Amino acid sequence: MPVYSRDCLEGQGVLITGGLGAIGRVVVSRLLAVSASVAVNDVLPEDQAAREMQAAGWDKARCHYLRADITQPAEAQKLVSEARARLGRLDVALCHAGMTVSCPILDYSSEGWNKILDLNLKGAFLVAQAAAKTMIAQGARGKIVFTSSWVQDVPWPEITPYNVSKSGIKMLMRGMARELAAQGIRVNSVAPGIVAVGLAKHQWDAEPDYRRRAEKAIPLGHMQPPETVADAVVFLCSAASDYMTGATLLVDGGCSLYPMN
């Protein structure tokens, strides 16, 4: 079935963490557009999530909100079992939630370090592990996709704990891919560049120094549309990527062609 056709994920149950974030909501819209059923996790209260999902026009029959803090082991496990129950089956887990804070390494607190590593790395591990167990228990092949970043291999300044977390995701992804291949579970990452949302967009618009540095860092010369991340995620969910495991799909406008000039 061609990738990006309207029904290329028909009948597939997909869980996404951080699905109401800036990139996450674009990914969810794209998943629904290709006929997936989606369990959307985030930490927003139920009523706020319901309003946002209605405003996005998401089909209630194929889209379910599951509130959970994925840094808590019990909540992460419950999230995955609820996702399977709501979707009927869990075919894909998108370990997508993540955060960063811009701060020179000399000023980073241990609390700041813990917060970033807890969400970006431990939370991703907890959900991926629970998802893999569920996929094995349901006897079906499955896919796990981590949202990494081009900085998994590049020391972009003032977000060092974030860079460390994404380097960790790279090895977590490769390790899980190696260990789970025999069960037919494919594990890959998508690595975006500097996406035109949130903190990066704010800094691009408001901080001339940041913008100068970022413009030099993006060989294609402009910020990344979030839709390009969503397209890569759909590809990694789809049958078109069935022979991939242990891979990072860089979709970064060339940012990883570091060092910048």
Ligand SMILES: NC(=O)c1ccc[n+]([C@@H]2O[C@H](COP(=O)([O-])OP(=O)(O)OC[C@H]3O[C@@H](n4cnc5c(N)ncnc54)[C@H](O)[C@@H]3O)[C@@H](O)[C@H]2O)c1
């Ligand atoms: N924005 C970029 O330029 C960029 C570039 C490369 C990679 N990424 C990655 O893409 C992903 C999404 O980034 P974004 O810019 O959309 O961020 P975002 O902050 O807009 O979205 C993150 C979402 O995660 C949710 N979340 C926070 N803590 C959580 C928890 N404990 N449990 C469950 N959900 C939680 C937040 O509520 C939010 O909705 C992250 O993994 C990020 O590292 C972003």
